[in-house]
Amino acid sequence: MKDVTGDSIVASNAGWTFSGEVAQHFDDHVSKSVPLYAAGHELICGLSDFFVGRDSVVYELGCSTGTLSFRLAERNKGKDGARFIGVDIEPEMVARAEQKRAELGVPNVSFVADDIFQAELEPADFIVAYYTVQFVRPAVRQALIDKIYAALNWGGCFVMFEKVRGPDARFQDMLTQMYTYDYKLGQGYNAEEIVSKARSLKGVLEPFSTQGNLDLLSRAGFQDVTTIMKYICFEGFVAIK
Ligand SMILES: C[S@@+](CC[C@H](N)C(=O)[O-])C[C@H]1O[C@@H](n2cnc3c(N)ncnc32)[C@H](O)[C@@H]1O
Numbered sequence: 001m002k003d004v005t006g007d008s009i010v011a012s013n014a015g016w017t018f019s020g021e022v023a024q025h026f027d028d029h030v031s032k033s034v035p036l037y038a039a040g041h042e043l044i045c046g047l048s049d050f051f052v053g054r055d056s057v058v059y060e061l062g063c064s065t066g067t068l069s070f071r072l073a074e075r076n077k078g079k080d081g082a083r084f085i086g087v088d089i090e091p092e093m094v095a096r097a098e099q100k101r102a103e104l105g106v107p108n109v110s111f112v113a114d115d116i117f118q119a120e121l122e123p124a125d126f127i128v129a130y131y132t133v134q135f136v137r138p139a140v141r142q143a144l145i146d147k148i149y150a151a152l153n154w155g156g157c158f159v160m161f162e163k164v165r166g167p168d169a170r171f172q173d174m175l176t177q178m179y180t181y182d183y184k185l186g187q188g189y190n191a192e193e194i195v196s197k198a199r200s201l202k203g204v205l206e207p208f209s210t211q212g213n214l215d216l217l218s219r220a221g222f223q224d225v226t227t228i229m230k231y232i233c234f235e236g237f238v239a240i241k
């Protein structure tokens with residue numbers, strides 16, 4: 001059975017997907033569902049000032065319709081030769097990103113429709129995964145962070161924003177109430193849409209705790225890590241190689 005999860009998106013129990021028609025409604029949906037969505041992009045653009053130089057390669061892994069990739073290119077437009085590459089597994093997302101690219105006319109942004117695990121990554125100075133790693137199966141998540149670490153140049157930066165779990169059951173309960181119910185009701189979603197979305201994400205979006213994410217980064221080799229944003233259960237980590 002398919003349920004309406006808001007913003008004209010339908011998904012079944014444990015069946016959330018970014019494929020098909022979701023790409024058409026994605027920009028509206030993500031900016032309403034993810035707290036501080038645009039502010040997080042702004043922080044990442046600010047961070048890029050420190051790491052992106054002329055001739056840098058920049059990746060956005062899980063770029064969806066390319067919103068952040070375009071913002072990064074705009075922020076760094078004075079740096080001739082820098083290239084911005086968005087990777088997403090869903091061809092419909094990449095098609096939408098390509099359509100925007102044609103409208104904006106930005107030659108140094110490109111998109112690849114591929115699984116992050118299959119995509120060959122060139123040596124890069126700045127790699128971003130903005131609410132993407134949470135959708136990677138926990139069993140292979142470490143292998144992805146290892147791959148990102150290997151692709152970064154020395155001194156390069158990995159920015160990872162994730163939905164995170166609380167450190168114990170009491171905090172997790174508070175976070176769920178404050179985000180899943182209060183925040184989403186405040187964004188105009190109704191109770192049925194909220195429940196349908198939560199049910200659709202079972203087994204698809206699997207958040208780690210803050211400590212679980214720090215452990216992933218540490219095992220990959222990152223020693224210099226800090227949090228740049230935290231709002232309820234949404235956290236942005238910055239890791240420098
Ligand atoms: C929450 S969205 C990312 C939002 C986007 N970064 C932004 O700023 O608007 C997660 C994206 O990750 C993509 N994704 C999930 N698993 C992937 C994988 N293994 N390889 C590439 N992309 C993946 C999904 O298709 C989806 O578009």
